[in-house]
Amino acid sequence: MSNREYGVLRGRIVATAEERRDPKSPHYQIMVIADGEPWRVAVNVKSTATDGGPDRAIVLYRIIEEFHHPIVEILKNIPDGFSPVPEGPDEGGLDYIRGNLFNPRDMRLLPPNLPGDGNDLNDLLDAHVQQAKTDPNAIAFSFGIPWGPENKPDKTFRFKPNRGIHDIHMNQGNPLNGGHAADNVVWQDGGLLLWFPDGDRWVAIFLAFQSQSWHTDDRTGQPIAGDTGAEPPKFDDDGERLPVEEQTHPAVEIVAIRVKEVRNKGPAVMLLNTSDKDVDLANWSLAVRHDMSLTLEGTIAAGETVAAEVPDTFFDKRGGTVTLLDTAELKVSATTYPALSHARSGWNR
Numbered sequence: 001m002s003n004r005e006y007g008v009l010r011g012r013i014v015a016t017a018e019e020r021r022d023p024k025s026p027h028y029q030i031m032v033i034a035d036g037e038p039w040r041v042a043v044n045v046k047s048t049a050t051d052g053g054p055d056r057a058i059v060l061y062r063i064i065e066e067f068h069h070p071i072v073e074i075l076k077n078i079p080d081g082f083s084p085v086p087e088g089p090d091e092g093g094l095d096y097i098r099g100n101l102f103n104p105r106d107m108r109l110l111p112p113n114l115p116g117d118g119n120d121l122n123d124l125l126d127a128h129v130q131q132a133k134t135d136p137n138a139i140a141f142s143f144g145i146p147w148g149p150e151n152k153p154d155k156t157f158r159f160k161p162n163r164g165i166h167d168i169h170m171n172q173g174n175p176l177n178g179g180h181a182a183d184n185v186v187w188q189d190g191g192l193l194l195w196f197p198d199g200d201r202w203v204a205i206f207l208a209f210q211s212q213s214w215h216t217d218d219r220t221g222q223p224i225a226g227d228t229g230a231e232p233p234k235f236d237d238d239g240e241r242l243p244v245e246e247q248t249h250p251a252v253e254i255v256a257i258r259v260k261e262v263r264n265k266g267p268a269v270m271l272l273n274t275s276d277k278d279v280d281l282a283n284w285s286l287a288v289r290h291d292m293s294l295t296l297e298g299t300i301a302a303g304e305t306v307a308a309e310v311p312d313t314f315f316d317k318r319g320g321t322v323t324l325l326d327t328a329e330l331k332v333s334a335t336t337y338p339a340l341s342h343a344r345s346g347w348n349r
Helices: 070-076 121-134
Strands: 007-018 026-033 036-043 057-063 079-083 108-110 140-150 162-166 193-194 201-208 254-259 269-273 284-287 290-293 305-309 318-324 331-337
Touching: 007 036, 007 121, 026 121, 026 140, 036 140, 057 121, 057 193, 070 193, 121 140, 121 193, 121 201, 254 318, 254 331, 269 318
Parallel strands: 036 162
Antiparallel strands: 007 026, 007 079, 007 140, 026 036, 057 108, 057 201, 140 162, 140 193, 193 201, 254 269, 269 305, 284 290, 284 318, 318 331
């Protein structure tokens, strides 16, 4: 468990700055007015990692222009300013592994600084942040670790006192032999969410480092070895995505959820074996919370589906995430399911 404070800053974007001349640790800087006070949001666009060559410093990113997730309804009710968020699955924090915020296999690598327009990570971030800056009703939600106030001018925007929020990226799975192992924690990942209330549209920006593991201890956030296909794609030494046959693919995936009973059939999770071999599900499990899981049994044939029935009390009536775990309790697949009031009869996807 980390001793660092964690939370979310809600406010209006008023200015931005890029650090393209910083070769070591550049950030995309955002000035936010939150509850009448200026804050600086420091977004990493490059890692300080040097192991494996300079391309290891390129940051993994996922930008979702139409973001839909139960967390947005929580965020709408958060007050302006900084709000601490306690560690835990029901507290409103982000967790890239357990929260099913996005599919890690959709992450990409992009350098922070390339000649031309619209082709590097600074450009991609700026395109969305500028939209929020010019929209008088848009609101930014920055998840991370706060600093300040400090009795000195801010280094970028020169306001005083200096205060801000950083670690706007994944905050777990850091190598144990690295300098950030003490920062590992679950349900306290960073991220940037932009809300455009006029159309109730959300843009989500998620960032992670190549050195971080995508399987971590449920209590400590420390890395766990494993490769199930629930990780980002694999890249070569030049940062190019490896061919599909060299990627790891999940053997079984969750493809649908039946939340409501229909025609005497209770709640269930539909699993699809996407491999060319039968999969023994003995000692695999489905989990919706750390204290609510179901051990599976039986075999699912290659290319076939199976409806794994779950107890009536398995799903949260408010909606949530269900995760498929293998015999080593590593995440294989996950999906978000709707609140009971919003679920349709039959299968939901």
